[in-house]
Amino acid sequence: MNVIGVGVDLVDLERIARLLANRGDQAMQRFFTDDERAYLATRPEATGHAAARIAAKEAVYKALQSLPGARGVGWREIEVTRNGDGRPAIRLHGLAAELAARNGGLIVQISLTHSATAAGAVAVIGTG
Numbered sequence: 001m002n003v004i005g006v007g008v009d010l011v012d013l014e015r016i017a018r019l020l021a022n023r024g025d026q027a028m029q030r031f032f033t034d035d036e037r038a039y040l041a042t043r044p045e046a047t048g049h050a051a052a053r054i055a056a057k058e059a060v061y062k063a064l065q066s067l068p069g070a071r072g073v074g075w076r077e078i079e080v081t082r083n084g085d086g087r088p089a090i091r092l093h094g095l096a097a098e099l100a101a102r103n104g105g106l107i108v109q110i111s112l113t114h115s116a117t118a119a120g121a122v123a124v125i126g127t128g
Contacts, residue, residue: 001107001126007062009055010120016051031057033079033093051119052112053080059123060090060108066125067099080110088112090123103127 019027028037031054040046040053057078064070077094090108092100100106109124 001109001124001128003124003126004103004106005063005066005123005125007059007064007123007125008121009058009062010118011051011055011058013047013051013114013117013119016054016119017047020047020050031075033076035081036079048114048119052114052121055119055121056080056088056090056110056112056123059121060096060110060125063108063123063125064096064099067103069095070099073099080112 028040032040032050036053040050043049057075057080060078061070061073064073073096074094077092077096079091079093081089081091083089088110090110092106092108100108104127107126107128109126111122113120
């Protein structure tokens, strides 16, 4: 893979817990796609999973910044999914998908983690 961008992000779980407690559905609608919200609804303690997804979106956004026009990419245009074996994967929508197509079909690799206090993500974007 020819790497064209790398992004990393770390999110405090307490901050996300407060966001979800104070803004609930409004925050869920702003940050997550329908499928992501459905996944989070299945988690008994969703804060860590939500924080990891926010970190992933921010890491992918940062990795995309090497491409012209990427500053306009929104939260729901980067979706965290799972591939066939359960590992996290990224699906791009809207402007993010257009940028990927314009640049030869980008490959997005993502790694997520979370502890009792923080969630983090690393994204690597490249071409095949």
